[in-house]
Amino acid sequence: MAVSVGDVFELTIAGTMHGVQTRNVLHYMVSSYSGSPSPTYASFETAFLQSAMPTQIGTNMKAFCSAEWSLIWMKFQKFSPIPRSAGTISTAHNGPGGVSGSALPSSVTAVIRKRTEFAGKRYRGRMFVPGVPISYELDSTLNPAGVGALEALASDLTEGGAATVGAYTAAMLNVLVHKGVAIAPTPVISTNVDTVLRNQRRRQPGKGI
Secondary structure (H helix, E strand, O other), X not given: XXXXXXXXXXXXXXXXXXXXXEEEEXXXXXXXXXXXXXXXXXXXXXXHHOOHHHHHHHHHHHHHOEOOOEEEEEEEEEEEOOOOOOOEEEOOOOEEOOEOOOEOOOOEEEEEEEEOOOOOHHHEEEEEEOOOEHHHEEOOEEOHHHHHHHHHHHHXXXXXXXXXXXXXXXXXXXXXXXOOOOOOOEEOOEEEEEEEEEEOOOOOOOOOO
């Protein structure tokens, strides 16, 4: 099958710290395209993982995180319409966090809040960022250096992306998906950094965040 406007893809960012694997998930929707022919999902996934947006996200996430946290892989796969694709994994962006020194416990995360054009909890999202350096903590909040580093990552979440396969180029929007309800994905239009650090419980044994 070939890529179409309205298709939603899922980007999973996997890391590891203190023996726990962390995962963050973002979603992108194909909003428009130019050129032809429309590529297969596998070739499109590979092209996106080689594009500027995953590189930018990986760079800014590592810049915020302690060296005790490491990015280990990114996976890009078709999320909707079902069935999902098998997905494509890249290790091109791997590496440790860029802040020397220890991290806070793996249960402690920084939070980026995401907003769409609509009101209500259903139209808001959060990204829990692991690997918070001890040097960024001040009385259970992020100090100014930590806020500045996290704002660089937060700005990525309002941006889309693009992937090119041959003569075909697709523009993509960063969106929130609404599981379990018949609502179209909604573009993320703004983000803000929560200065209060949060505790994120483990979802499954060995899975982490």
